[in-house]
Amino acid sequence: MNQARIRLATVTVAPFALALGIQLAVLLIVGDRLPDSLATHFDISGDSDRDPMSRTAALVASVLLFAGVGALWVVSALGSPLTARALKWLTAGGWALGGLLGYTLTATLFANLDATDSSAVRLPPWQLGVGAAVALAAAGLGLLLTRFVPNPGHEPTGDDGTTRIDLAEGELAGWSRRTGSGPLLAVGLATLTAGVFVAVAVSWRYGPMVCVIGLLALVFASAHVSVDRHGLTVRMGALSWPRVRVPLEDIDTASSRRINAVADYGGWGYRIRHKRTGFILRSGEAIVVRRANGREFAVTVADSATAAALLNTLVDRRKRG
Known part of the structure; x- marks a missing residue:
């Protein structure tokens, strides 16, 4: 250590x-x-x-x-x-x-x-x-x-001006990064602790329900984000479940953008807004994918510019192929 x-x-x-x-x-x-x-x-x-x-x-x-x-x-x-x-x-x-x-x-x-x-x-x-x-x-x-x-x-974030990554024909590349939310993690841990207290001090009937709420908060407090030939994949929690995937064939373009969790998405977690959805764990840089149907999907993660550039390169390769 x-x-x-x-x-x-x-x-x-x-x-x-x-x-x-x-x-x-x-x-x-x-x-x-x-x-x-x-x-x-x-x-x-x-x-x-x-x-x-x-x-x-x-x-x-x-x-x-x-x-x-x-x-x-x-x-x-x-x-x-x-x-x-x-x-x-x-x-x-x-x-x-x-x-x-x-x-x-x-x-x-x-x-x-x-x-x-x-x-x-x-x-x-x-x-x-x-x-x-x-x-x-x-x-x-x-x-x-x-x-x-x-x-x-x-780690330092990528260059926001990067839109493509130079890959040779047939060369494979992938990108992955873990991301997390301190507030959601704290809420999940505190709620889980409260559930144990309720179960021991109040009633075993109510304690498990509070624990379930805490576990749900912990599930949505972290995620593993990856970009590869399959597209953009977000696996939530320590068990990497549930999972959200945006396949390459459904992606028009990808970009790195700064997001305000409250102003842009109304809070944290998995958010659904008009013509856009997102897995928002914090305010800051995010991968924003514009789908072929015009809707957007965003996930807040460090080094999002590199991920977006690789996605654009893979999307271009698929269109050429």
Whole structure:
């Protein structure tokens, strides 16, 4: 692992390690004032509404939670190349989640201090507001730290003026690149984590539904884009499914264009607009293919100019053949 990847992994896992460290320190300092069973679940009014959890079980659950979420965030950051903006969103989301979980779980410990009856323990609703403020502050710190972390997966984009690639007759060529969305990745991971919480703390009937939403967000948070003799192919998610393909015979021209995700397509993910569709993971450069029927298909990805130039060359070759 090179120095850039080590620094990225450190910044990514830091909020969860810090939150766990603070909670362990609190347990060490005030452990003698905590009851053997802790109130860990509260209703909207702040009253304890579930059976208490043993202090050991609460500690094990915290360690597993922070270790699991931290590992997910590190794998997401290092698993595939992301743009600098995507890494910033992913890092900020991790710090926000670490801050929120860290404050909430630590506040729960303080709520249990000197308690003789777990059913009488309260966690006032205003604590959630403080937790949200801590999450925002932590997100800001995470964004600040990304300035000192180089993106190990970022590569320079191609020359936007390139429209063709010089290939000899019969010479084969291909292009591929992974692309991803930090916001969608953060939303997917956070929703998946929330689903596990709901399943354990609320009901097994609702937890899986929340997990499914998180998994869907993760599927559409990354893609593998390739250009070859078959045309333009976009394979979504780690399993490369679902897949979208625009065959060469359906392509008129291809170009590299800068796209604003919200202004041009109304958001992120697989988007359908008037006379155009697209797999939009971020704002920035994209391959834009004009089909023979006049409709456009776009996918945001780095080095889109090279991909567009190769597509035009392959389309020309097919027309000549």
